[in-house]
Amino acid sequence: MHIPDGYLSLQTSVPALAAMTPVWAVALNKVKKAVNLRQIPLLALCSAFSFVIMMFNIPLGASSVHAVGAVLIAIIMGPWAACIAVSVALIIQAFLFGDGGILAIGANCFNMAFAMPFTGYAIYKLVSGESKMLSRRSSIGIFLGSFTGMNIAALLTAIEFGIQPLLFKAADGTPLYGFYPLSVSVPAIMFEHLLIAGPIEGIVTLSAVAYLVKFNPQIFLKSLNTSTDTAKSVLSEYRNFIIGLTVLIFAAPLGLIATGTAWGEWGTEEIQEMLGYIPQGFAKLSNTWSAMLPDYSVPGLDKSFFQSSTGYILSGIIGVAMIFTVMFISSKLITKKEN
């Protein structure tokens, strides 16, 4: 479920990051404000815990699946702590292990560190109410909470994939980023999560909670639950914030539909249209380049395929050689200074 870079357009990953920023700010503030100082090392340990359990393989037949554990942490430590713990784990994974893209950190955190623990926790609280831990009612709540949390995260991932071919395509309709529309991405991802990963996450969360209740029941009393927030009070306390966020999330990609051409596809005509004129430098540059390499041609124009692809490959070789020369020289200069 870790989305790598390249699957999402920048126009999806940046709004997701923008949506996550206030969430992180509120979560950090909550932790900071809480009187109990011991929370900081505990929170770091929780993040490390979240990181490590994401590597655990849960056996399923001859194969195995991964757990996320966000709802488990939310049940023990509260959803805000879970949000921070899972976010930190995801950020470290993205930077150091390449699990999930660096640009996609916002989207991944939104799915797994925000939507997952909060929905999971809300459902757990709604179902279990004030019932005793591990009573039948709260057990169902724990299972349903983690099952739904996992599936919400998966659904969001599927939607983020699925809107790519809808929103970001070239003028001729060729999709630029993801290629599978919602009709493919949602069933493909949800089938697996509804039937396999979701129930497994539910079972694992439930039995982990059962173990904790058995061996260390006081953990649920002294825990990081910054707030004894029930799902309701979370909703009412942050109502405006949540509404604003929802609007932002839906508005951000919509605004981009209208932009037309993707960045980097601007021909000189489009620049002229956008700016009203062609910057002198661009015109010159483009002329100089065409003059320097007269045999160049643009693929798809009247020249033959062979000619144009030769041109393309040739410019590729020239470009690589230029880049490499520049890098090599500067590297020699930099490492020389070092020594």
Add this chain to the structure above:
Amino acid sequence: MNKPGTALHSSPIPMWLLQDSQQQNTVPVKQHLNTGFIRRTLAEVSRIIQNDFLTEKYARQSGLLQGIHPAVKLTTFMFYMVFSSLTQQLLTLVFLAVIGGAMGWLSGLRFGSMVKRVWLILPLITLILSFPAATNIFIKGQPLIIFYHQAGFDALLPDFPKSLYITSTGILMIVKMSLRIGVSISFGYVLAMTTPWTAITRSLRIFKLPRLAVMLLDMTYRFIFVLSKVAIEMFEARLLRTVGKISGRENRRFVSNGIASLFLKANHLGDEIFSAMICRGYTGEPVTSQPFKFSKNDILWLINHLLITLILLAGEFIYA
């Protein structure tokens, strides 16, 4: 005398003693003991520690990236990642892949393992998974490989596509997508291998990330090793003690209990570390050491990448 599952044998020597020992070893472990999930977990968790060793090794070498301010590195890499995400030019993506590779090579990273870690996993998987998308059903374009054309399925399946072929645009698009993924991973890999995590987090202070967040990222990284070690010991102990077939249910319970007991250990450690911090004068305000100083190398580096960016932009405009 006869073990269950072995055929009756007239000899007084048990069947299993007569068997070739080599033959015994070839019995697939996974099928009989069901320890695949333990091995996979051990492999994944040990990768964390392995990764840190590699970073330590590479970050100490003298090379191109080792001499650059982490914040400058981070900015440059983010810029290239954004560039790769925005460009639609195959050429630019190839250039960016070359830049990532060259950076690694000039910083003394092993080329083979870099190719393996960066290009042979996710980009390849993506290429294979996206292959159906290269057909005319998802991406229209010139036919390249035709599976069938104008076939009459109308009578049987009216909704079935009349033609199915791989389009040249489709191939181009999926190749670009895989390249984009590889480019992003290669910059991430090069950054992670040449920069200790604490240097990355300290440089994040320059970007005005709150101190608390930086402290959290730093501490978490250290605790990951502590908890990884606990997890490895837990799974190793289980692996060594696994005899006979264990049901999937029992194995799942083992993992859940493992998760819970890992949490208890983390919780206990949290208390102890907090006490240790208080003893050392912690007041609740995190103190971070001074960020690194910028040097002339960083200016050289920036000029270098300004030039490269110009080359990339030139390519963009020629083929725009």
